[in-house]
Amino acid sequence: MNLFSNLIAKAGETLHWLYIYLGVARITDLLDNVVVVVAMFGGTSLFVMFLVWMERKVSAHMQSRIGPNRVGPLGLLQTLADAIKLTIKEDIKPVNRDKIPYFIAPIVAFVATFMGLVVIPFDNGVVVQDLNVGLLYIVAITSFTVIAILTAGWSSNNRFALLGGFRSAAQIVSYEVPLVLSLVPVIMTTGTLSLNSIVLFQKTLGMWFVVPQIIAFLIFITSATAEANRAPFDIPEAESELIGGFHTEYSGVKFAMFFLGEYIAIVVSSAVAVSVFLGGWLPFPYLSAWPVPGFVWFMLKLLLMIFLIMAFRWTFPRLRVDQLMDFGWKVLIPIAILNILITGALLLFFGKGA
Amino acid sequence: MTNEELKTKVEANLKDSLSSIAMSPQGEVVLTAKPDAYLSLAQYLKQNKEFAFDHLSSLTAVDYPKENKITVVSHLWSYAMKHQLTLKLDVPRSAPSAPTLENLWKSANWFEREVFDLYGVVFEGHSDLRRIMMPDDYEKYPLRKDFSDDGFIVKPN
Amino acid sequence: MTDLLLSRIKGDVSSSGTDEYVVNLGPQHPATHGVLRLIVKLDGETIKQTTPVLGYLHRSIEKICENRTYPQCITYTDRVDYVSAMTVNLAFALAAEKLMSIQAPPRAQWLRMIFCELQRIASHLLWFGAFAGDIGALTPFLYGLRERERILDLFEMTCGQRLTYNYIRIGGVMIDVLPDFVQKCRAFLDYFDPKIDEYEDLMTYNPIFLERSRGVGVVTPEVGINCGFSGPSLRGSGVSCDVRKQQPYLYYDQIKFNECLEMAGDCWSRYRVRMRELRECVSIIRQCLERLEPGPVEAKMPPILKAPPASEAYVRSESARGEMGVYLVGDGTPKPWKAKFRCASFSNLYLLDQLTRGWKLADIMAVLGSFDLIVPEVDR
Numbered sequence: 078m079n080l081f082s083n084l085i086a087k088a089g090e091t092l093h094w095l096y097i098y099l100g101v102a103r104i105t106d107l108l109d110n111v112v113v114v115v116a117m118f119g120g121t122s123l124f125v126m127f128l129v130w131m132e133r134k135v136s137a138h139m140q141s142r143i144g145p146n147r148v149g150p151l152g153l154l155q156t157l158a159d160a161i162k163l164t165i166k167e168d169i170k171p172v173n174r175d176k177i178p179y180f181i182a183p184i185v186a187f188v189a190t191f192m193g194l195v196v197i198p199f200d201n202g203v204v205v206q207d208l209n210v211g212l213l214y215i216v217a218i219t220s221f222t223v224i225a226i227l228t229a230g231w232s233s234n235n236r237f238a239l240l241g242g243f244r245s246a247a248q249i250v251s252y253e254v255p256l257v258l259s260l261v262p263v264i265m266t267t268g269t270l271s272l273n274s275i276v277l278f279q280k281t282l283g284m285w286f287v288v289p290q291i292i293a294f295l296i297f298i299t300s301a302t303a304e305a306n307r308a309p310f311d312i313p314e315a316e317s318e319l320i321g322g323f324h325t326e327y328s329g330v331k332f333a334m335f336f337l338g339e340y341i342a343i344v345v346s347s348a349v350a351v352s353v354f355l356g357g358w359l360p361f362p363y364l365s366a367w368p369v370p371g372f373v374w375f376m377l378k379l380l381l382m383i384f385l386i387m388a389f390r391w392t393f394p395r396l397r398v399d400q401l402m403d404f405g406w407k408v409l410i411p412i413a414i415l416n417i418l419i420t421g422a423l424l425l426f427f428g429k430g431a
Numbered sequence: 432m433t434n435e436e437l438k439t440k441v442e443a444n445l446k447d448s449l450s451s452i453a454m455s456p457q458g459e460v461v462l463t464a465k466p467d468a469y470l471s472l473a474q475y476l477k478q479n480k481e482f483a484f485d486h487l488s489s490l491t492a493v494d495y496p497k498e499n500k501i502t503v504v505s506h507l508w509s510y511a512m513k514h515q516l517t518l519k520l521d522v523p524r525s526a527p528s529a530p531t532l533e534n535l536w537k538s539a540n541w542f543e544r545e546v547f548d549l550y551g552v553v554f555e556g557h558s559d560l561r562r563i564m565m566p567d568d569y570e571k572y573p574l575r576k577d578f579s580d581d582g583f584i585v586k587p588n
Numbered sequence: 589m590t591d592l593l594l595s596r597i598k599g600d601v602s603s604s605g606t607d608e609y610v611v612n613l614g615p616q617h618p619a620t621h622g623v624l625r626l627i628v629k630l631d632g633e634t635i636k637q638t639t640p641v642l643g644y645l646h647r648s649i650e651k652i653c654e655n656r657t658y659p660q661c662i663t664y665t666d667r668v669d670y671v672s673a674m675t676v677n678l679a680f681a682l683a684a685e686k687l688m689s690i691q692a693p694p695r696a697q698w699l700r701m702i703f704c705e706l707q708r709i710a711s712h713l714l715w716f717g718a719f720a721g722d723i724g725a726l727t728p729f730l731y732g733l734r735e736r737e738r739i740l741d742l743f744e745m746t747c748g749q750r751l752t753y754n755y756i757r758i759g760g761v762m763i764d765v766l767p768d769f770v771q772k773c774r775a776f777l778d779y780f781d782p783k784i785d786e787y788e789d790l791m792t793y794n795p796i797f798l799e800r801s802r803g804v805g806v807v808t809p810e811v812g813i814n815c816g817f818s819g820p821s822l823r824g825s826g827v828s829c830d831v832r833k834q835q836p837y838l839y840y841d842q843i844k845f846n847e848c849l850e851m852a853g854d855c856w857s858r859y860r861v862r863m864r865e866l867r868e869c870v871s872i873i874r875q876c877l878e879r880l881e882p883g884p885v886e887a888k889m890p891p892i893l894k895a896p897p898a899s900e901a902y903v904r905s906e907s908a909r910g911e912m913g914v915y916l917v918g919d920g921t922p923k924p925w926k927a928k929f930r931c932a933s934f935s936n937l938y939l940l941d942q943l944t945r946g947w948k949l950a951d952i953m954a955v956l957g958s959f960d961l962i963v964p965e966v967d968r
Contacts, residue, residue: 140730236609309724309796394796395724397950398633457686457901485813488904489913489930506902506913506930510813510827513834517902538816541938564643564967574651 113205117194125340126156131380132387139391166329174326175232182229183327183334189221190338193345198273200358200371211272212264215349216257219304222342223249226323229335233326242323244312244398249304251405256300258413259293262420263353272349276357285356292416294354296409301346302386303405305339309393310401347382351375355382432481434460437514440481448472450521463519470530473518476507477535483511487532490542492550496576499524501550505532505539527552549574608636613952615644621718621956622963626940633948638941645967653927658684658758658893661927666752668929669965671714674707675907676929677756682837683914684758686901688893695883696760697838702773702876703743703755704838705869709780710739711908711960712862712869719859719957720791723800728790735783738776745769758893760886770877777870784866792863801855805943805955808853815942816935819910820865821959824858826851831906843875855958862960894922909933909960931965 095107130145130153137144145152170179196211198204208214223246230242263286264270267278279285287294303310324335351357355378358371396404432440438460442452448468453461464472476484484507493502505518522529531554532539541563543554548562551572561567571578613626623644629637649668653661665680666673678700685692692700713736717729740750746765747755755762791797807817809827822829830847832840848864850857895918902915910932917926936959944952 140727141734142730311724391727392790393725393794394720394791394800395950396796397800397948399948400799455900456896457689457899459900459902461900487816488911489902489915489928491915491926491928491930493917493926504915506915508904510829510834515835515902515904517900536816537811537814538935538938541934564646566643573648578651 117205118191121191121194121341121344124344125337126160127153128340128344128383129156129159131383135384135387136391139388160333163329163333168330169326169328171234171326173234175234178228178232179326182225182232183331183338185228186222186225186338187334187341189218189225190341190345193218194341194348196272197345197348198276198352198357199375201277202273203358203372204273207271207273209269209271212260212270212275212349212353215345216253216260219342219345220253222304222338225338229327230323233323235326238323238325241325245306245323248306248310248312248398248401248405251402252300252303252310252409255296255405255409255413256304258410258417259296259300260353261413261417262290262293265417265420265424272352272357276352276359279356280359284362285354285359287354290354290416290420292412294350296413296416297350297354298382298385299409300405301343301350302389303401305342305346305386307339307343307386307390309389309396311390311395312398312401343383343386344379347379347386350382351378432512432514434458434514437482437516441516445472445475448475459515459517461517461519463521466520466522466529469520470532473505473532473535476516476518481512482514482516483509484516485510487536487538487542488515490532490539490546492546492552492574494524494550494574494576496524501527501552503529503546503552522552528555529553530555531557533557548572551575621961622966624961624963624966626952628949628952630949635944635947635949635952638944638952640937640940642937642967645963647964647968649968650927650929653924655923657922658688658895658924661924662757663752663754665929666754667964668931668968669907669909669912669933669962670751671962672707672711672908673752674703674756675905675912677753678704678838679903679905679907679912679914679929680927681756681758682905683901683903683916684893684895686903687895687899687916687918688758690759690887690889692760692887693884694839695764695881696885696887698876698880699761699765699885700756701838701840702873702880703746703761705873705876706739706742706773708908709866709869710736712866713739715862715908715957715960716787719960722953722957723797725791725794725797728787731783731787731790735780738779742769742773742776745772757886759889760884764885770880773873773877777873781867781870784863784870788863792860798856800950800954801859801958802852804855804947804951805958806853807939807943811939811942812853815939817910817939818935819906819908819932819960820848820861821858821910821936823848824850824861824958825853829911831904831911835904837903837905839876839879843872843879845872845875855954858958858960892922894918894920895924896920904930907932909962909965910936929965929968931968933959933961933963933965934968937961937966 092104133155134144134152145155148155148158193215195205196208196214198207226242226245226249230239230245233239263275266286267275269275269278324332327335358375360367360369360371360374434454438452438454441449441460441462448464448471449462450465451463455461462472476482486508488506488508490503490505493504495502500521501524503520503522507516507518508514520529527550529552531543533543533554533556540557540559543557544560544563546552547554547560548564549572554560562569565573608629608631611628611630613628615623615625625641625644627639627641628635647667649664653664656664662677662680665676668676684690713732717732720726720728743753744750746769747753747762749755807821807825809825812822812825812827817825818829826849828847828849831837833847845868848861848868850860895916897918897920899918900916902913904911904913906912911930912932913930915926915928915930916924919925940952940955940959943955
């Protein structure tokens with residue numbers, strides 16, 4: 078008897094605590110959030126597995142090869158096989174590492190990029206949480222990767238990993254500035270930071286932002302590729318001739334988390350580019366009569382952008398480190414600032430209609 | 432100029448620096464220099480406008496244990512005049528040493544290092560005479576005719 | 589590292605007070621150059637000194653040749669430069685023929701020319717892929733190899749081998765070509781010509797490639813000639829050094845071809861020279877195919893080839909990498925008393941240190957790639 082009433086009292090206390098501290102009015106709200114998070118996590122993981130397969134197939138066909146075609150139909154289960162291999166691999170750790178940062182770095186890399194998916198609108202109103210500072214939130218969150226990289230380089234107790242980590246961090250930090258600056262004209266025009274509202278603005282505008290803001294779009298794609306350490310900006314990845322980069326001393330699942338983080342960064346950047354510049358879940362022009370849900374348009378555009386970023390990797394040679402920094406600071410930033418000035422001037426003269 | 436002209440010109444101008452000059456049956460002009468005149472001969476061949484040997488094609492050595500000598504053989508080519516010459520120097524096998532041609536043709540740097548490594552010929556005046564193919568602490572001279580390899584002994588650490 | 593080497597590296601360049609460290613670009617390379625070890629002394633990102641350490645692929649081929657008869661040596665010449673094996677075969681065969689006064693029949697000479705030029709195309713295609721891969725573009729490697737496969741098919745058709753042919757022998761070639769070889773070769777040339785344009789589209793004027801290779805690793809003509817530079821690398825500095833034009837061998841004086849020269853002397857010029865040479869090779873092969881006439885492919889020679897006593901011969905030829913010289917000393921026996929292979933990569937590698945001082949680490953890869961080095965040639 079006592080036991081039973083104690084249990085009910087404890088449950089009531091927990092609910093009261095949840096109500097006060099987490100604002101959960103009903104159990105169903107909590108369950109809602111949990112279900113959404115699990116769905117996002119599961120969906121993203123599946124999507125990233127598909128993307129790894131897509132990258133291998135795209136690169137193969139661009140190079141006159143076939144790519145994976147043995148594991149599963151068309152080689153679709155190849156990523157699953159790779160994931161299983163990585164999980165059962167021996168976890169080799171350097172002896173003199175800094176234990177806690179070494180453990181945390183891949184987790185931070187993965188979680189930080191994953192959190193960016195919270196504000197992406199997949200369809201009208203279909204967002205996990207439509208923050209009214211959505212873009213600012215994304216930019217802030219992606220800066221966490223710098224911390225992860227520096228932590229990984231430092232804690233590995235390896236001079237070359239540290240140097241590789243420094244270089245990568247310098248690259249990411251320098252390319253964040255043009256990234257943000259290229260989004261500013263759009264924010265000035267729409268007056269809002271929420272991604273869903275930006276997409277709705279493009280609907281009322283009648284055209285996607287890529288048309289008036291083509292320069293901002295190009296700067297955004299370039300900076301996003303550099304942010305994700307992808308070719309032609311892949312000095313940290315491909316410096317395996319000399320310096321292995323920040324992830325030299327990681328093996329198995331930890332290594333997998335770094336690369337999962339890289340792919341999710343690509344997804345997040347492409348999703349932001351699609352929402353801000355390519356009209357998000359809006360249908361293609363002249364095809365609005367088709368009975369296709371907005372989600373499908375969004376996924377199509379997303380895949381197109383990701384294909385573009387993948388094509389970059391297999392077409393261009395690599396930039397040297399100093400050329401990379403020169404390009405970011407001396408070319409992209411002045412053009413982005415110029416773009417802001419011109420947009421601002423046009424907005425002043427023509428009012429909000431521009 | 433043709434090889435016959437070359438031979439006559441060299442004979443006319445440089446007779447005292449040579450211990451022998453011949454036209455080989457294969458049609459090549461082969462000079463053997465006197466040891467003390469070797470460097471000045473090479474310099475003359477490079478700097479004189481009629482000869483103008485600006486390219487040292489190859490520098491190697493040949494071991495003649497029966498005659499107790501090692502011959503340092505250089506092949507010279509002139510891009511300007513398009514003629515070829517073979518320059519030889521005999522050094523005694525017991526203490527093989529020759530002047531370096533590095534200051535005339537930089538390509539001699541590594542060629543002479545190779546000859547030092549494989550034959551043991553010491554080049555005086557060379558800027559960086561050490562072994563090039565074999566490990567630095569190797570003691571024998573592999574391309575000599577009396578080289579015998581006792582097998583590869585691995586020293587325990 | 590032994591003390592001698594270490595002291596040379598540490599003591600050679602004066603310390604500037606900043607943190608200098610020595611890094612090993614170890615014998616195992618992701619790039620396809622082979623087993624080459626570079627010890628690089630760096631000051632931050634800038635290179636202070638590069639010391640190549642050779643000998644990892646030293647197989648004592650010259651010593652071995654002293655214990656083999658002349659025809660037996662030809663097999664070893666394939667291994668001196670396995671990417672461009674026909675040209676080394678040819679160099680040795682020419683030297684031995686000069687030594688023993690043997691004249692190969694005309695059909696053999698034309699066939700030798702065809703195969704050497706096909707080999708030059710194959711070697712340049714592999715270089716193209718490796719160079720692009722070093723710079724960071726990973727796709728051209730597969731395109732180059734795709735074309736190279738067709739050339740290797742032609743070689744396999746003729747002598748059964750894809751890499752080490754042992755085809756060009758003393759006195760001629762090993763065996764006559766199959767009846768449909770000429771038509772297949774012409775078909776390949778027609779297929780290959782537009783591909784060169786494809787590669788030029790992809791790489792030559794790509795801004796990133798230009799930034800990585802223009803102005804990097806400049807070789808002036810005087811320095812080049814003095815340091816024994818040769819081949820397409822020296823032609824990139826404007827020096828007319830093609831052995832096929834200077835000392836024509838086989839029938840190169842009877843056909844028309846241009847020597848490709850570029851003036852700037854940087855990595856990009858060397859790249860351009862080789863791309864233009866691809867087209868020249870195609871034109872040479874076409875002319876040779878037309879002049880090919882039926883006849884014997886091997887000269888009449890005594891069953892055991894003996895060199896005259898106290899004889900010697902030095903023959904220079906143009907391999908894909910540059911000047912390939914073979915020096916043979918004969919002593920009246922069937923075996924050479926001395927065989928020396930003068931290889932282009934050995935002499936070219938000497939300039940690496942001079943060219944990369946003061947540049948960045950990534951430029952070593954660019955310069956090394958533009959030299960078209962093959963380590964078995966360096967070490968023999």
